[in-house]
Amino acid sequence: MPALERLHERMAELTDLGALEMLASWDQLVMMPPEGGPGRAHQLGALARITHERATAQEIGGWLLELEGVELGERDRDMVRLARRDWERASRVPPELAADLSRAHAEGQESWALARANDDFASFAPALQRNVELAQAYAECLADGDDGRYQALLDDYDFGLRTEELSRLFAELSDALPPLVAEAQVHSPRRELEVPVDAQRTAVAGILRRIGVDGASWRVDVSAHPFTSWMGRRDTRLTTRYGDGDVESLLSSLHEYGHALYERQIDPALERTNLGRGTSMSVHESQSKLWENHVARSPAFAEVLAAELVAAGFPVSAAELHATLVGVERSLIRVSADPLTYPLHIILRFQLERAMIEGELAVPDLPAAWRDGMRLLLDLEVPSDAEGCLQDIHWGAGSFGYFPSYALGCLIAAQLWEAMEAEIGPRDEDLRRGEVGPIQRWLADRVHRHGRRLDTIPLLERATGGGLEVDPFLRYVAPLAGRS
Amino acid sequence: MPALERLHERMAELTDLGALEMLASWDQLVMMPPEGGPGRAHQLGALARITHERATAQEIGGWLLELEGVELGERDRDMVRLARRDWERASRVPPELAADLSRAHAEGQESWALARANDDFASFAPALQRNVELAQAYAECLADGDDGRYQALLDDYDFGLRTEELSRLFAELSDALPPLVAEAQVHSPRRELEVPVDAQRTAVAGILRRIGVDGASWRVDVSAHPFTSWMGRRDTRLTTRYGDGDVESLLSSLHEYGHALYERQIDPALERTNLGRGTSMSVHESQSKLWENHVARSPAFAEVLAAELVAAGFPVSAAELHATLVGVERSLIRVSADPLTYPLHIILRFQLERAMIEGELAVPDLPAAWRDGMRLLLDLEVPSDAEGCLQDIHWGAGSFGYFPSYALGCLIAAQLWEAMEAEIGPRDEDLRRGEVGPIQRWLADRVHRHGRRLDTIPLLERATGGGLEVDPFLRYVAPLAGRS
Numbered sequence: 001m002p003a004l005e006r007l008h009e010r011m012a013e014l015t016d017l018g019a020l021e022m023l024a025s026w027d028q029l030v031m032m033p034p035e036g037g038p039g040r041a042h043q044l045g046a047l048a049r050i051t052h053e054r055a056t057a058q059e060i061g062g063w064l065l066e067l068e069g070v071e072l073g074e075r076d077r078d079m080v081r082l083a084r085r086d087w088e089r090a091s092r093v094p095p096e097l098a099a100d101l102s103r104a105h106a107e108g109q110e111s112w113a114l115a116r117a118n119d120d121f122a123s124f125a126p127a128l129q130r131n132v133e134l135a136q137a138y139a140e141c142l143a144d145g146d147d148g149r150y151q152a153l154l155d156d157y158d159f160g161l162r163t164e165e166l167s168r169l170f171a172e173l174s175d176a177l178p179p180l181v182a183e184a185q186v187h188s189p190r191r192e193l194e195v196p197v198d199a200q201r202t203a204v205a206g207i208l209r210r211i212g213v214d215g216a217s218w219r220v221d222v223s224a225h226p227f228t229s230w231m232g233r234r235d236t237r238l239t240t241r242y243g244d245g246d247v248e249s250l251l252s253s254l255h256e257y258g259h260a261l262y263e264r265q266i267d268p269a270l271e272r273t274n275l276g277r278g279t280s281m282s283v284h285e286s287q288s289k290l291w292e293n294h295v296a297r298s299p300a301f302a303e304v305l306a307a308e309l310v311a312a313g314f315p316v317s318a319a320e321l322h323a324t325l326v327g328v329e330r331s332l333i334r335v336s337a338d339p340l341t342y343p344l345h346i347i348l349r350f351q352l353e354r355a356m357i358e359g360e361l362a363v364p365d366l367p368a369a370w371r372d373g374m375r376l377l378l379d380l381e382v383p384s385d386a387e388g389c390l391q392d393i394h395w396g397a398g399s400f401g402y403f404p405s406y407a408l409g410c411l412i413a414a415q416l417w418e419a420m421e422a423e424i425g426p427r428d429e430d431l432r433r434g435e436v437g438p439i440q441r442w443l444a445d446r447v448h449r450h451g452r453r454l455d456t457i458p459l460l461e462r463a464t465g466g467g468l469e470v471d472p473f474l475r476y477v478a479p480l481a482g483r484s
Numbered sequence: 485m486p487a488l489e490r491l492h493e494r495m496a497e498l499t500d501l502g503a504l505e506m507l508a509s510w511d512q513l514v515m516m517p518p519e520g521g522p523g524r525a526h527q528l529g530a531l532a533r534i535t536h537e538r539a540t541a542q543e544i545g546g547w548l549l550e551l552e553g554v555e556l557g558e559r560d561r562d563m564v565r566l567a568r569r570d571w572e573r574a575s576r577v578p579p580e581l582a583a584d585l586s587r588a589h590a591e592g593q594e595s596w597a598l599a600r601a602n603d604d605f606a607s608f609a610p611a612l613q614r615n616v617e618l619a620q621a622y623a624e625c626l627a628d629g630d631d632g633r634y635q636a637l638l639d640d641y642d643f644g645l646r647t648e649e650l651s652r653l654f655a656e657l658s659d660a661l662p663p664l665v666a667e668a669q670v671h672s673p674r675r676e677l678e679v680p681v682d683a684q685r686t687a688v689a690g691i692l693r694r695i696g697v698d699g700a701s702w703r704v705d706v707s708a709h710p711f712t713s714w715m716g717r718r719d720t721r722l723t724t725r726y727g728d729g730d731v732e733s734l735l736s737s738l739h740e741y742g743h744a745l746y747e748r749q750i751d752p753a754l755e756r757t758n759l760g761r762g763t764s765m766s767v768h769e770s771q772s773k774l775w776e777n778h779v780a781r782s783p784a785f786a787e788v789l790a791a792e793l794v795a796a797g798f799p800v801s802a803a804e805l806h807a808t809l810v811g812v813e814r815s816l817i818r819v820s821a822d823p824l825t826y827p828l829h830i831i832l833r834f835q836l837e838r839a840m841i842e843g844e845l846a847v848p849d850l851p852a853a854w855r856d857g858m859r860l861l862l863d864l865e866v867p868s869d870a871e872g873c874l875q876d877i878h879w880g881a882g883s884f885g886y887f888p889s890y891a892l893g894c895l896i897a898a899q900l901w902e903a904m905e906a907e908i909g910p911r912d913e914d915l916r917r918g919e920v921g922p923i924q925r926w927l928a929d930r931v932h933r934h935g936r937r938l939d940t941i942p943l944l945e946r947a948t949g950g951g952l953e954v955d956p957f958l959r960y961v962a963p964l965a966g967r968s
Contacts, residue, residue: 012526012530013530013533013534015526016526016527016529016530016531017530019523019526019527020504020508020527020530020531023507023508023511023527024504024507027507027511031515031703032719033699033700033701033702033703033718033719033720034699034700034701035700035701035718035719036701036715036716036718036719038716038718039503039715039716039717039718039719040715040716040719042496042500042503042716042756043500043503043504043507043715043716045500046496046497046500046501046504047500047504049497050497050534215517215518216517216518216519217517217518217519217520218517219515219517231520231523231524231527232520232522232523232524232526232527233523234517234519234520234522234523235516235517235519235520235523235524236517272526
């Protein structure tokens with residue numbers, strides 16, 4: 001079967017190129033001396049060009065044609081199915097448009113960074129306009145029937161999720177959450193805990209070691225924004241950051257650990273195939289949110305976290321630490337939002353980016369629409385665009401359709417957590433002792449091992465018995481508002 | 485001129501791929517968690533395959549044909565000349581042979597590592613036999629006329645150097661050095677200096693800072709074997725190692741600095757072309773040896789080194805430190821050899837590898853030939869193959885023709901140093917104050933800026949007014965034997 005063999009080889013090569021891209025980006029953010037930037041941009045550009053060329057090569061179409069109707073084993077059938085989907089989508093985008101997109105995204109990011117620093121939306125508007133137009137053109141290459149452009153963009157991040165379904169879920173959330181927020185601000189108010197950086201660092205190292213992060217196949221480093229890279233199953237690199245006098249590092253290191261564990265527990269037989277990675281942005285985010293919201297923010301695991309801080313020389317009770325990790329406050333900035341208000345930040349972005357892509361919101365009207373939305377969803381006045389529609393890099397980088405996965409991650413995490421506890425029992429006692437083995441194993445079996453063989457919804461149905469729902473998340477946040 | 489533009493683009497891309505290869509190798513040796521090894525091998529393999537494919541692509545031949553007879557600027561003329569040379573050489577090697585070579589080199593390295601650990605040459609012999617045969621086949625693809633196979637291999641490392649010329653130079657050295665060694669063992673005996681690792685680390689950082697190594701475009705890390713990587717002109721990474729109670733880190737960090745400075749001072753206009761790197765192994769090694777032998781081992785610079793050690797809390801006089809850095813002792817191991825005996829180690833390897841490649845020495849006879857050679861050149865009995873013909877990785881990795889550059893580096897460094905001092909005056913006073921600016925500038929002008937535009941011999945002729953010679957090196961080592 002030479003066509004199958006060729007296809008396997010190409011998928012392996014694309015995996016290797018992807019790992020090199022991860023390495024070059026990780027290095028840029030963690031190790032590279034600052035003046036290496038222009039050289040690195042060239043290197044990443046060459047890698048992206050070659051990857052695109054080899055992922056969209058005409059010969060792949062030939063191999064796929066040869067394989068049509070051929071009887072294959074289960075895994076190969078999935079491999080060929082995904083290869084066909086990816087290749088057909090990529091092939092519908094003309095190379096000139098792909099090049100325009102990548103250039104506009106690079107320029108857009110630069111323009112955005114400057115505009116945010118100067119709180120000057122007008123200077124960013126032309127680049128954003130260009131990104132919106134190119135995203136519309138891109139979406140039109142991919143759109144099927146009456147689905148609308150936004151659906152085509154969403155498919156890149158979460159194949160199979162429907163825009164209308166998202167709208168429905170987000171409408172439920174935007175009805176249910178605001179009253180909870182009002183109650184939670186009284187019942188679980190935000191509080192400060194001034195943990196010195198050294199104690200955070202020691203505690204984070206201790207916690208990660210407890211849950212399996214060893215020096216043999218992991219690295220833990222510091223970067224300006226926490227992220228995770230994987231260059232093969234046995235080379236996982238997560239980063240965190242240590243603010244003086246906060247506890248974000250405890251949450252963010254568990255968050256990144258969730259992403260890392262997903263990639264590490266994929267069936268080894270899928271390694272170096274197109275199936276050997278996380279299936280979608282929302283499922284990936286559900287894995288990070290599960291460890292952030294349901295482990296790190298649980299009263300039970302707070303005992304472990306507090307013990308590590310105490311051992312690191314910072315005296316704190318589990319109750320005080322837990323209260324700090326779950327404190328609720330309506331605020332302007334997404335990345336530092338509490339677990340209850342967080343989805344409202346996402347819903348605003350979803351509504352606005354969808355409207356821009358569908359041509360219903362003009363770019364110059366974005367700042368006003370943002371202010372209106374924040375008033376409606378979070379009852380907040382936005383004092384500046386820097387703290388408003390300029391706060392996130394995504395639109396500057398041309399990423400439209402990405403934001404929903406952040407909220408979906410919260411929902412799916414809650415669904416998986418309930419399904420897991422229903423099956424293997426409440427986790428509290430284990431978590432109090434720092435025992436996470438059963439969680440790791442349940443996730444491996446129900447989520448991780450499948451890689452891309454199952455898309456988001458089929459995966460969720462198999463793991464929980466149902467589709468996307470908001471109720472488990474609402475049950476998760478209810479205690480913050482003093483409800484149970 | 486579309487052919488010229490295409491060629492420029494391809495050369496830029498090959499530069500970018502080369503930088504990524506440097507990054508992936510650097511990371512493997514400095515940062516990667518150990519279990520990342522198998523994944524990294526795949527990633528490096530993919531990069532090597534793609535690089536080879538794009539460097540030997542038929543279309544390059546087409547562009548070169550279009551450019552024949554076309555009037556070009558000076559730089560473009562050199563670019564096209566080198567592109568033609570490289571492409572023609574690479575195109576003469578069948579892809580299957582290239583794949584066989586790369587596989588055999590990977591296997592050979594593993595076999596060598598095991599054999600060295602067990603002092604078991606017989607277990608390594610089959611892999612070495614295979615490497616020799618493949619190198620012979622490779623050489624036959626490239627050989628011109630009656631030049632012999634070894635010449636073809638040498639051309640890969642040092643284009644334009646003649647095997648016969650090497651033989652002549654090495655014969656002079658092997659006559660002249662042994663009597664000097666005997667005298668130097670009395671006049672400049674080897675001595676120990678037990679410098680704690682912390683003091684070495686502080687001193688190395690201080691010295692490198694003095695000569696321009698800043699955090700903006702450099703990294704300095706630790707690895708098992710010191711080496712230097714460059715990923716663009718403004719991202720230079722050198723490594724060193726700190727043995728407990730020796731002074732090797734002082735020498736090796738200056739040695740690696742020499743390699744680094746060469747790449748950093750190439751004419752910026754040559755960046756991302758095929759001219760924008762060091763011209764040959766021997767010239768590269770001359771740059772490291774210049775900083776190791778003529779700067780770090782000079783009595784004048786010893787004052788700076790000693791001051792840094794004193795500041796780091798290790799009391800030592802410049803005279804004592806200098807005596808340690810130049811102490812002579814006949815020894816079995818190349819990498820720790822003193823500056824006087826070092827070339828004799830290389831001459832032995834040159835004679836043996838040349839004989840193997842030309843079919844005059846059978847692989848099973850290598851250990852005995854090694855013992856004979858060590859007796860003849862260094863008057864030493866070799867107690868084991870691990871300390872004999874198994875000590876270096878090169879033949880296991882299939883690198884034949886590489887060793888001579890180590891000795892040539894010593895010769896060329898001495899020639900350049902004499903030419904420089906003749907022109908800008910003795911360096912002692914400057915070096916005593918740690919002032920290396922004039923050395924950096926002279927090297928930039930006479931050696932570095934040219935990149936690959938001049939091959940080894942033309943470069944040397946322009947810089948020194950003559951060809952390869954042994955006398956400057958003999959004058960450099962004479963004081964060690966008490967001669968002047």
